């Protein structure tokens with residue numbers, strides 16, 4: 108289908124003029140297209156933005172590290188009930204010691220507190236008091252395992268853990284509220300009712316979505332000390348106090364699969380599970396999290412596709428109706444153009460380009476609205492967004508295609524009109 | 534070879550079970566530069582004949598050779614090209630695009646001929662000059678009088694340098710004064726060598742032509758030299 112270039116330019120100009128002449132009608136027609144494209148571009152911006160920061164956070168965990176937890180986001184995503192999850196046995200530092208004895212595991216870190224429990228306490232220094240923070244007890248390996256940068260001072264040592272030393276490493280939040288001007292290292296702070304020496308400060312930690320999820324509102328102490336001050340969770344306390352214990356196991360090089368298997372076996376034995384019983388703990392790895400995340404984003408994208416398809420379909424039907432009306436109204440014009448030498452394909456293209464221009468205008472509007480919405484959300488809430496060029500191209504491509512596809516039938520009808528009958532029309 | 538050779542041209546329409554014979558075998562030869570008027574009672578086939586001459590329609594049977602080309606059996610898109618290159622139409626109701634300026638209306642046939650924008654513009658301006666409308670180039674049809682509109686239509690018909698100019702009752706929608714002006718314009722086109730066909734009901738209009746073809750019941754009754 109060859110159409111002369113001069114003609115195509117002419118056709119595009121004519122199309123724009125027709126649309127300008129029928130502003131109101133055109134605007135109504137493209138509402139569906141605008142909604143569809145806005146949804147595509149806007150949602151892509153938000154989902155992709157969140158996706159990036161989430162992956163950034165997960166990648167910090169390291170590809171081999173295995174987390175053992177009572178439960179986690181993974182169990183919610185696989186549809187388990189909270190009430191069942193909370194009844195699972197608490198993990199203990201003894202579990203960690205057992206896992207550390209495995210051949211395939213290089214070392215483990217035990218983390219007490221820091222999750223969904225009641226271990227929030229205030230820190231105070233020189234009359235200043237922080238809000239309630241998460242106090243977590245860990246081994247000396249916490250910073251290393253979690254790739255947490257130490258900004259000032261140092262993390263505590265194995266010996267300090269063994270001797271239950273009252274030392275604390277501050278997160279960014281308590282550091283900034285207690286020591287805005289002063290060097291914190293060596294200062295005495297009170298954690299709940301006991302005195303601790305500040306030995307280090309952690310740098311800011313990443314979080315999904317860049318939200319302030321309280322990831323910096325922490326203070327880390329040796330887990331042995333934590334046990335002394337806050338008590339050790341008992342095994343299988345059905346209905347008893349829930350304690351968050353997360354065990355981080357770093358496998359020996361190349362032994363990740365074996366470590367996963369052995370950790371699972373060990374935990375099942377320690378919890379006395381029968382063969383037919385499900386795990387009552389979660390094993391979390393980077394790729395498991397990424398896999399679940401991928402499924403979630405895929406579901407979001409799928410619903411996005413469905414929503415925007417419906418909107419585009421509605422828009423398309425509107426375009427078909429409006430173009431059919433336009434062809435009828437302009438029957439005489441079509442006859443005239445044919446009399447002056449317009450061929451079928453030239454009439455066809457005129458109406459196709461007109462339909463596509465109409466929907467493309469809707470697409471441009473949708474791209475602007477969609478990215479505008481994304482930017483607004485970003486400015487208001489700090490939610491990370493990503494505006495990839497391909498989502499614009501996709502939006503514009505889709506909108507133009509809607510015009511071409513739904514404008515096809517009316518355009519074909521126009522191109523087939525008999526010149527004499529068309530001229531005699533009205 | 535004449536510019537136009539028509540042999541036993543027939544056109545009939547199916548109307549349900551009936552056949553309407555609009556043309557029942559017309560023979561005619563017209564030389565280049567001739568000015569022909571077509572007359573006849575209503576329904577005698579004048580418009581049908583003119584549409585066939587203008588390649589807007591194909592005959593049921595018979596032969597029509599225009600400029601050495603047999604156009605009676607051509608396919609639709611080829612006919613479109615012949616219309617674009619060889620024919621200029623002037624309609625009773627002007628048939629201008631309401632949204633377009635006089636200049637854009639006149640440019641339209643050149644658009645379909647694939648002429649570039651600059652040449653299109655200058656040729657359209659020249660055509661508007663010929664019909665004495667140089668000062669109305671940017672006017673839209675609703676800003677022009679009836680006579681001016683018909684002159685724009687004539688400029689549009691001329692812009693492609695067609696072999697023949699066809700006008701179906703060109704004065705039908707004009708008052709007598711502007712009608713007379715228009716006929717003067719057609720006369721001058723004839724003097725410049727254009728080949729003209731004019732369908733009319735009015736004897737006074739027909740008298741401007743060199744020959745008057747009288748149609749009756751789909752056939753040529755007489756050909757009268759003026």
Ligand SMILES: Nc1ncnc2c1ncn2[C@@H]1O[C@H](COP(=O)(O)OP(=O)(O)OP(=O)(O)O)[C@@H](O)[C@H]1O
Pocket residue numbers: 546547548553554555573574575576577578579580581582
């Ligand atoms: N598309 C058509 N379908 C059926 N019959 C038609 C068609 N076009 C024309 N006719 C018939 O052909 C005959 C000739 O019609 P035509 O339009 O050529 O007449 P005319 O001489 O131009 O009349 P008028 O002076 O009223 O314009 C008429 O009987 C008309 O009814």
Ligand SMILES: [Mg+2]
Pocket residue numbers: 579580581
């Ligand atoms: Mg007629």
